[in-house]
Amino acid sequence: MAETAEVKVGVYCAADNEVASAIDLEALEKVALTEMKAALYRNHPNLSSAESVEQIRRDIGEHGLSHVVILDRSARAFPGLFEFGPEVMVDLVPLRELVIWTHDANDEDTQMLAEDYLRMYVARTKNLKRPEPQELAVERRVLVIGGGVSGMRSALDIAGAGVPVTLVEKTPALGGWAAKFTRSFPTKPPYDQLQNGDMVRELAERVNGDSAIDVLLDTRVTEINGQPGEFEVKLENGGAPQQLRAGSIVQATGWRPYNPERLGELGYGKKNVVTNVQLEQMFANGSVLKADGTAPKSIAFIQCAGSRDKEHLPYCSGVCCRASLKHAMQLREMYPGINVYVLYKDIRSPAQYELFYQKAQDDPGFFFTKGEVQRVDEKDGVLAIDLDETLLDEPITVEAEMLVLATGIVPTTSVEDGVFAPGGGEENKPDTRIRDEREEGEVELELLPSGKKVAAGAEKGAKILNLTYRLGTDLPTLKYGFPDSHFICFPYETRRTGIFAAGCVRAPMDQAQAMMDANGASLKAVQALEMTAHGQTLHPRSRDLSYPDFFLQRCTQCKRCTEDCPFGALDEDEKGTPLPNLARCRRCGTCMGACPERIVNFQNFNVPMGNSMIKAVEVPEELEEKPRLIAFVCENDALPALEIAARRRMKFNPWVRIVPVRCLGSVNTVWLTNCLDAGFDGIMLLGCKHGDNYQCHFVRGSELAEYRMENVQEKLQQMQLEQERVQVSAVAIDEWASLPELFDDYYEQIEEIGPNPFKDF
Amino acid sequence: MDEQRAAYDLLVVGGGIAGVTTAIEAAEAGLTVALVEREPSLGGRVARFHHYFPKLCPPSCGLEINYRRLREHANVRVFTLASVESIEGDSPEIEVTVCVRPRYTNPVAFDYGEWAKTCPVDCEDPFNYGIGRRKALYYPWDNAYPPRWVVDERAVDDPAFREWAQGDPAGGIDLDQRERTVSLTVKSVAWATGWRPYDASKLDRLGFGELPDVLTNVIFERLSAPDGPTGGELTAPSGREVNRVAFVQCAGSRDKDHLPYCSGVCCAVSLKQASYVRERLPEAEIHMFYIDVRTPGRLEDFLQEREQDPRITLHRGKVAKVEQVEDGLAVTAENTLTGDRETVTVDLVVLATGMQPTAAVEKLAARAELDENGFFIQDDEPAAHYGVGTAVRPLGVAETLQDATGAAMKALQMARRS
Structure with missing residues (x-):
């Protein structure tokens, strides 16, 4: 990575009227050639023209340029324009955005700014090189865990794309919960008829008949080691161990019903009170009868039984309303005279399911009552349900001969509530193994260096994948035990690269949604093979070929990198030395930011690069009264926000120099101390919001940056500098309008505390 | 070609x-x-x-x-x-x-931002659902991809525009494109x-298109956005001060005369927009009229946070009419189960129309x-x-x-x- 003799930099500067009338290009040329030792400098009136691109290409050949620095617009403005092959490193300086549009023309400070950016980028580019792709001989096989609807659909998709699949199911049969259901909701027009349950059986037949899918029943995963492209999977099949290699993994381990034992206040445990899942079993057995063996004349459903309730499941499972409508229709078919009472908070039948709900409303045997259930009593074989009727605002009592509790969905990744199922097959008993371990405290929770617990492991401690990762055995979960990730823009933005959750384990959903989700997760699994084979990383820096190099001779085993990696890419040997798994890496640079020895670097993004940019800025002496501030800016959100503000011709504070970074997590504190040593008066870090609604696509880069600043504060104290010298701010991409003020306000603060006393050393 | x-x-x-x-x-x-x-x-x-x-x-x-x-x-x-x-x-x-x-422009590094302000011709702005106008030479939006200027095809033959375009400082405009x-x-x-969005003007008695301060949810998004026609400031189109806002759920949804289905997102959208109001107008009261609040999954937390907000009131009822009254817009809702009627007067009405x-x-x-x-x-x-x-x-x-x-x-x- 060091500067070598072959580095020859060509500098090209936009020189149309807009630029040429605002800054002194001759002075710029002098900086490039004499000060920065560029091999070549050219102005061009239209750099993005085909003729200009051709000129650069010719120069590269004739002058043997290894690096090209183009001062014009940002990379966002020129999709795919400046590409000169794998030998040439191209760096674009957003001259118009950061200088021309945002600062006064023909001003001494604007000229200094332009020259500084030229210095910074030429200095930086000398530290950058094109990465050699780390290609991997990937195992073109996907492991799908779970043989329910989601798992089967995934397996069929993946096999359909020509990739072999191993489908592992822990029970003796494919089908999962859905196979126990005799009927399903309508998925086709007119959306008002129940469908038979054949879909699941047909899926299972197709899976069994597909030669590209190996089905392993009665099988559990006991260990997963390795990385995308080469996961080593250990299985246990009826006591017999088995092994396989897979390139990527779909976790479709599904759900279980909420434990109704906890719903005594809703009558569970009383005669003729069953859950929706138990009712399904009755339908499967062919008859729904009361405990005395007679048919019920009336039946009530309590919706949200243990759902939307802080004491139980705080979330809505989304499917129970439709399930009860389905059950009620089945009952009306079975017993045409039966009266059905549905006691609900809100009926949730979104999209075309509304037509299904309308059909139920048209049935004179249905009675819908909105209210909160207070208590359930049983007297003379009749269940009396007291509820506060929300609409009439008065208590009423509904009587019925049977009561169904519409319970919700618990992901298998949560061990919160044991397991309950009708019939109580062996596989459905509470998993005491997991429970015991949890009670004995064997389940690890991760600690940040601050000693803060973070939910980076499966927070409820379910062990399904049994990953041998430093950061835990399973996919990290967000709220309520669901191993979801950034769930709006990137539903498969997994935090364990190459492992994708699908179906009810990821979020509560019905069969149709689970199939849709399986389509998506299976695409990601196949895509992971494709990209990993080429040494490319996955979203969000998709196709980035760079990777972290660890200069381990100087490693002090401090474990910061292994703890901080948001994707669990780094394991550790017994001494604590990191063991990188590059195919798990998403190239955010959090490890590079973490390392106190500065031994983690990327080919095209590294600690020396940042240092060289810092040193390249000319910091005027204190007497000149030209302060210098530096801002490390996240290139995902804050940098585009700056560019939007620039395009809108907002004016930026002339003292600020911008350094783009992959993520605030990649900012090494040595940069900050070097800035202070170099005489910068203040340092800003602009990154994404963190917390529950985090927007960082590297999960916790900005959070880590903030934490690391605590260490910097110590350093500031040692240097007897004010803590305001370093400030971290969260900036969303649409907060561009606030940026000029953010800079100005910060400058004001710095002005108050005065210049950096190290400036003139 | x-x-x-x-x-x-x-x-x-x-x-x-x-x-x-x-x-x-x-x-x-x-x-x-x-x-x-x-x-x-x-x-x-x-x-x-x-x-x-x-x-x-x-x-x-x-x-x-x-x-x-x-x-x-x-x-x-x-x-x-x-x-x-x-x-x-x-x-x-x-x-x-x-x-x-045709886009009528070729790619150039030059940004027309300043010069476009001098353009003498403007056109109705569909990006903002017709609120306000935009210049005939325009940048689609801040995050446009591809990042290029466009000439509105409605202005290409306008002589005033053509004359102005002759002064193109960067040579990017090309009105001969076919x-x-x-x-x-x-x-x-x-x-x-x-x-x-479902055409809200089809909704009898809800006032859209007749009463200026009756908006739809998609328009409300534009009024809340920093790149929108008001720069993110929540103002009533009539100029009236906004102290009370009503969200009308299922406006044209779950309705056999309009869209029989439920769009599934409008409840969460209105709850989100209630937050926009809370952020910009902290003193305003917010009323949301609904039949069922549909916020499945983790959105339950989103709902509960807002239910607990003393300035947000949820009313069960389908809105039957919106009328101009002396002190604002009277929103009358009917409880479809009990037949009871309720009227609340507000300054701004947002119709949660479906997809x-x-x-x-x-x-x-x-x-x-x-x-x-x-x-x-x-x-x-x-x-x-x-x-x-x-x-x-x-x-x-x-x-x-x-x-x-x-x-x-x-x-x-x-x-x-x-």
Whole structure:
């Protein structure tokens, strides 16, 4: 990575009227050639023209340029324009955005700014090189865990794309919960008829008949080691161990019903009170009868039984309303005279399911009552349900001969509530193994260096994948035990690269949604093979070929990198030395930011690069009264926000120099101390919001940056500098309008505390 | 002028967040993709949203990441200002004719921002649903992709515009550009044609189009957005001070005379917009009239946070009418179960209108079956033509993007079959 003799930099500067009338290009040329030792400098009136691109290409050949620095617009403005092959490193300086549009023309400070950016980028580019792709001989096989609807659909998709699949199911049969259901909701027009349950059986037949899918029943995963492209999977099949290699993994381990034992206040445990899942079993057995063996004349459903309730499941499972409508229709078919009472908070039948709900409303045997259930009593074989009727605002009592509790969905990744199922097959008993371990405290929770617990492991401690990762055995979960990730823009933005959750384990959903989700997760699994084979990383820096190099001779085993990696890419040997798994890496640079020895670097993004940019800025002496501030800016959100503000011709504070970074997590504190040593008066870090609604696509880069600043504060104290010298701010991409003020306000603060006393050393 | 016939594995029709996602996910899985978008920029409906629920984060954040993926991927060819004219044949040789309308500009590094302000001609602004006007030379929006200026085709023949355009300081304007057709051969077609808001002027007695301070949810998004016509300031179009806001759920939804289905997202959208009001007008009172609050899954937390807010009141009832009264707009709701009526007077009314699939209002060249509401009828199997996201059912962004990723799986299977 060091500067070598072959580095020859060509500098090209936009020189149309807009630029040429605002800054002194001759002075710029002098900086490039004499000060920065560029091999070549050219102005061009239209750099993005085909003729200009051709000129650069010719120069590269004739002058043997290894690096090209183009001062014009940002990379966002020129999709795919400046590409000169794998030998040439191209760096674009957003001259118009950061200088021309945002600062006064023909001003001494604007000229200094332009020259500084030229210095910074030429200095930086000398530290950058094109990465050699780390290609991997990937195992073109996907492991799908779970043989329910989601798992089967995934397996069929993946096999359909020509990739072999191993489908592992822990029970003796494919089908999962859905196979126990005799009927399903309508998925086709007119959306008002129940469908038979054949879909699941047909899926299972197709899976069994597909030669590209190996089905392993009665099988559990006991260990997963390795990385995308080469996961080593250990299985246990009826006591017999088995092994396989897979390139990527779909976790479709599904759900279980909420434990109704906890719903005594809703009558569970009383005669003729069953859950929706138990009712399904009755339908499967062919008859729904009361405990005395007679048919019920009336039946009530309590919706949200243990759902939307802080004491139980705080979330809505989304499917129970439709399930009860389905059950009620089945009952009306079975017993045409039966009266059905549905006691609900809100009926949730979104999209075309509304037509299904309308059909139920048209049935004179249905009675819908909105209210909160207070208590359930049983007297003379009749269940009396007291509820506060929300609409009439008065208590009423509904009587019925049977009561169904519409319970919700618990992901298998949560061990919160044991397991309950009708019939109580062996596989459905509470998993005491997991429970015991949890009670004995064997389940690890991760600690940040601050000693803060973070939910980076499966927070409820379910062990399904049994990953041998430093950061835990399973996919990290967000709220309520669901191993979801950034769930709006990137539903498969997994935090364990190459492992994708699908179906009810990821979020509560019905069969149709689970199939849709399986389509998506299976695409990601196949895509992971494709990209990993080429040494490319996955979203969000998709196709980035760079990777972290660890200069381990100087490693002090401090474990910061292994703890901080948001994707669990780094394991550790017994001494604590990191063991990188590059195919798990998403190239955010959090490890590079973490390392106190500065031994983690990327080919095209590294600690020396940042240092060289810092040193390249000319910091005027204190007497000149030209302060210098530096801002490390996240290139995902804050940098585009700056560019939007620039395009809108907002004016930026002339003292600020911008350094783009992959993520605030990649900012090494040595940069900050070097800035202070170099005489910068203040340092800003602009990154994404963190917390529950985090927007960082590297999960916790900005959070880590903030934490690391605590260490910097110590350093500031040692240097007897004010803590305001370093400030971290969260900036969303649409907060561009606030940026000029953010800079100005910060400058004001710095002005108050005065210049950096190290400036003139 | 016809370009030579080009072959791609996949054609994606529609460059909203769904189509962009399908295109880039398919390309990263190894397919070659053509993406056809009718507007001058990608982004579709979400480009006009202020924030997503429940994170209250800007859509441009995710779009920006996807744009970078597109920008750096040679396997995706993006056609903007383009639409599918005709489709012949079947997979693996579906022959598609695409019509590409002129942008009237060539790419230049120069940004017309300052000069465009001097443009003497302006046009109605569809990006802001007709609120305000834009210059005839315009930049589609802050996060436009491709990042290029456009001449509004309605102004091209305007002599005042043509004269002004002669002063083009960068030589990027080219009013001689003509429409061209492009011929593609593809193995499957993903119809990510999206949705449009239901026409609120069809809703009798709710006042849209007659009473200035009755808006729709999509317009309210624009009024809340920092790049919107008011710069994000919440003001009533009549100029009236806003102290009370009503959200009218199921405006034209779950209604046999309008949209019989539920769009599934409008409840969460109104709860989100209630937050916009709380943020900008902390003293304002907010009333939301609903039949059922539909906030499944984790959105329950989002609902409860707002239910606990003393300034937000949820009223069960279907709004029967909105009338101008002396001190504002009287919103009268009827409880469909009890028959009780309730009237609340407010300053601003937001109608939570639903989604209508594009195919309900215009004919698509898709060889696919549609239901009576214009949604694609399909299962999860690969096919030559398939709908994506809201072309199939009303969905929120998160679910749409699951489906959009899954659509790339269908494309992959269709490509591997041939």
